[in-house]
Amino acid sequence: MASVRPFRALRPTPEHAPNVASVPYDVVSVEEARELASGNDLSFLHVVRPEIDLPEGTDEHADAVYTQGAEALRRLAESDAFVRDDAPRLYVYRLVMNGREQTGIVGLVSAAEYEDDVILKHENTRPDKEDDRTRHLVTQRAHAEPVMLTYRGNDAIDAAVAEAMAGEPLYDFRAKDYVQHTVWPIAEASAVAEAFRDVDVLYVADGHHRSAAAARAARELDGVEAAGHFLAVLFPMDEMEILPYNRIIYDLPVGKGKFLDQLRRKFDVEEALFPDPEDYGIVQVYLGMDYGWHSILLPETQRDGVADTLDVARLGEFILEPILGITDPRTDENVGFVGGIRGTEELERLVDAGECDAAFSMFPTAIEELVDVSDAGELMPPKSTWFEPKLRSGLLVHTFWDGEEG
Numbered sequence: 313m314a315s316v317r318p319f320r321a322l323r324p325t326p327e328h329a330p331n332v333a334s335v336p337y338d339v340v341s342v343e344e345a346r347e348l349a350s351g352n353d354l355s356f357l358h359v360v361r362p363e364i365d366l367p368e369g370t371d372e373h374a375d376a377v378y379t380q381g382a383e384a385l386r387r388l389a390e391s392d393a394f395v396r397d398d399a400p401r402l403y404v405y406r407l408v409m410n411g412r413e414q415t416g417i418v419g420l421v422s423a424a425e426y427e428d429d430v431i432l433k434h435e436n437t438r439p440d441k442e443d444d445r446t447r448h449l450v451t452q453r454a455h456a457e458p459v460m461l462t463y464r465g466n467d468a469i470d471a472a473v474a475e476a477m478a479g480e481p482l483y484d485f486r487a488k489d490y491v492q493h494t495v496w497p498i499a500e501a502s503a504v505a506e507a508f509r510d511v512d513v514l515y516v517a518d519g520h521h522r523s524a525a526a527a528r529a530a531r532e533l534d535g536v537e538a539a540g541h542f543l544a545v546l547f548p549m550d551e552m553e554i555l556p557y558n559r560i561i562y563d564l565p566v567g568k569g570k571f572l573d574q575l576r577r578k579f580d581v582e583e584a585l586f587p588d589p590e591d592y593g594i595v596q597v598y599l600g601m602d603y604g605w606h607s608i609l610l611p612e613t614q615r616d617g618v619a620d621t622l623d624v625a626r627l628g629e630f631i632l633e634p635i636l637g638i639t640d641p642r643t644d645e646n647v648g649f650v651g652g653i654r655g656t657e658e659l660e661r662l663v664d665a666g667e668c669d670a671a672f673s674m675f676p677t678a679i680e681e682l683v684d685v686s687d688a689g690e691l692m693p694p695k696s697t698w699f700e701p702k703l704r705s706g707l708l709v710h711t712f713w714d715g716e717e718g
Contacts, residue, residue, distance in 0.1 A: 313509045314430055314463070317420040317541055318400035318501040322454075322709040328354055328393040330485040333493065333704035336457055337361050338441075338521070339651065342372065354393055356706030358384040359456050360448075373444060378451040385452050389711075402501040403708060404476040405545050408492040409701040414551045415473055417504060418458065418495070418708055420541035421514065423530035426523055431461065431514045432686040436694045437524050438642045445525035450532055454711040455543035458703055459519030459526070462679070465548030468507035472498060483707060491701045495708070508546075515686050517552060518699040519544075538712035545703055549679055555652030555698040556588075556674040559627070560662055561636060562646050564669040568599040571670065572606065574635055580609040587656035589675040595627055596673040598656075600663050605673075618688040623675055624696045631672075642694050649695040652676065 324332040331352055337360040340348065346364040349355040358365055362381035363372045370377065388394055403418040425431050449455065476496040483495040498504055516523050526542035533539040564571050575581050575597070584596050584605040595608050611630055613620040620629070632638040632647065641647050648668065650658055659671035677697050685692055 314511045314514045315422055315425065316402065316417065316505050316508045316544075316546065317422075318402045318505070319420050319541075319543075319710050320397045320400050321403075322389055322394060322396055322711050323707060324354070324393055325395055326483055329483045329707060330487070332356050332388070332393065332706045333485075333487065334360065334706055335489075336702055336705055339653075339702060354388065354391075356388075356456070359388065359452070360705055373440075378447050381448055382452045385454060385456065385709075385711075388706075400501065402498040402504050403482070404473050404496040404498060405703070405707075406477070406492075406494045407701045407703070408494075409490075412553065414547055414553070414701065415477070416460075416545040416547035416551075417469065417473065417498075418543075418545050419501075419504075420710060421459075421461065421544045421546075423527045423540050423542060425514075426527050426542075429513075429689075431516060431523070433516050433520060433523070433691060434682050434686045435516075435520045435692045435696055436642050437521050438694060441521045442524050442528070445521050446528045446532070449525055449529040449539075453533075453536075453539075453713050454709055455522075455526065456709055457519075457522060457705040458543040458545045458708070459522050460517045460699060460703060461514045461544045461546045462517045462549050462552050463508075463511050463514050463546055465550065466507060466510055468510070469504065469548075472500070472504045472507065475499075487704065493704055493707070513686075514544075514546065515549075515683060517547070517682070517697070518702075533712075536712055538710075541710070543708070543710045549683070552679050553700060554676045554679060554682070555700050556676040557624070557652060557695045557698045558650045558656070558659055558674050559624075559632075559672040560648040560650060560659065560668040561638075561670040561672075562648065562668045565636065568603060568669065571635075572597075572599060572603060575606070575608060575631070578635075579611070579630070582607050587659070587673050589623075589673060592623060592675055593626075594675060595623060595631075598659055598663055598671045598673070599669070617690050619685045619690040619692050622677060622681060622685070622692060622696065624677065624693050627672060627674070628693055651698040653698065653700050 331354040334356040345361040349357040406415040476498045584607040610626040
């Protein structure tokens with residue numbers, strides 16, 4: 313059974329929440345983060361992307377970056393823009409994007425349960441990103457950005473959510489990307505915690521690196537009890553939406569024309585009128601304006617795992633590995649990943665600008681596939697799912713400073 317625990321949140325006052333709340337650290341580049349935070353000293357990007365406040369060109373893994381992030385968090389916490397809750401609470405967090413609602417519970421989940429597979433993973437993590445997030449957690453002594461989890465819903469949790477939403481919201485604002493963010497406190501946290509005892513497992517949806525880093529930080533800070541729980545927003549599965557996570561190849565081993573000929577010899581390849589695949593088992597490749605888009609029918613996997621049936625895995629099995637020599641996308645620097653929210657226009661821009669040689673447009677992974685892979689104890693290739701809308705960082709922060717848990 314899963315456990316969800318209330319906490320004393322460090323949070324912005326309602327009037328400052330829209331200026332504080334930021335996109336997660338990993339959906340923007342340093343340059344984009346610097347632009348978004350420009351002129352806004354309250355932006356939480358100063359905490360989760362602290363390199364924006366250091367000289368341009370600073371290595372994002374330099375010691376000064378981690379120190380800067382911890383100082384930025386302390387500065388915000390000590391400002392008039394932030395308050396500390398007087399008692400541990402759970403919260404309801406609703407996002408509305410393009411008319412679609414997604415409502416979850418905000419609380420702490422257990423690092424031990426993550427290690428014991430009560431919280432199931434579905435993707436590999438990249439070692440450099442996991443190292444980076446772990447160091448941020450240990451330096452800041454805070455879970456500054458929540459992980460997105462999903463679960464099989466039940467009536468008791470739904471009733472608690474509905475009851476909380478009948479009250480006055482703590483926050484209710486529309487971000488610059490037009491996503492509406494609304495947060496309510498839950499009056500009876502114990503009832504919700506009890507209801508989650510009937511949930512057998514939780515699934516990591518978005519935030520594998522943050523989850524893995526939280527577990528590592530809990531080990532490194534052994535003896536700091538509060539570090540053993542990390543911040544999460546838990547959504548029922550039927551409210552989740554997954555967008556594709558597309559791939560780019562920086563350098564092809566042969567010319568683009570020869571690469572397309574290689575694909576034609578091995579697969580059923582056709583010119584495509586549109587850049588988005590129409591169904592499972594189809595991937596589209598873009599090689600530039602001279603070649604346009606082509607659809608590729610992927611063969612059925614010759615491997616035995618549940619995860620091997622996924623389109624992202626079959627792309628690896630039949631194209632990335634044998635043709636491009638990319639055997640481990642977690643560490644191979646020749647492959648990059650572009651979230652579906654940026655659209656296929658971004659893929660075209662990257663290729664046409666010469667920033668990469670080729671781009672693959674994927675069909676989105678289904679939530680049922682995610683659950684099947686997780687239940688089988690398997691892992692997907694990295695960056696197999698892009699969940700949207702994204703949670704805002706900085707609205708509710710869990711700290712464990714000097715033995716004091718927040």
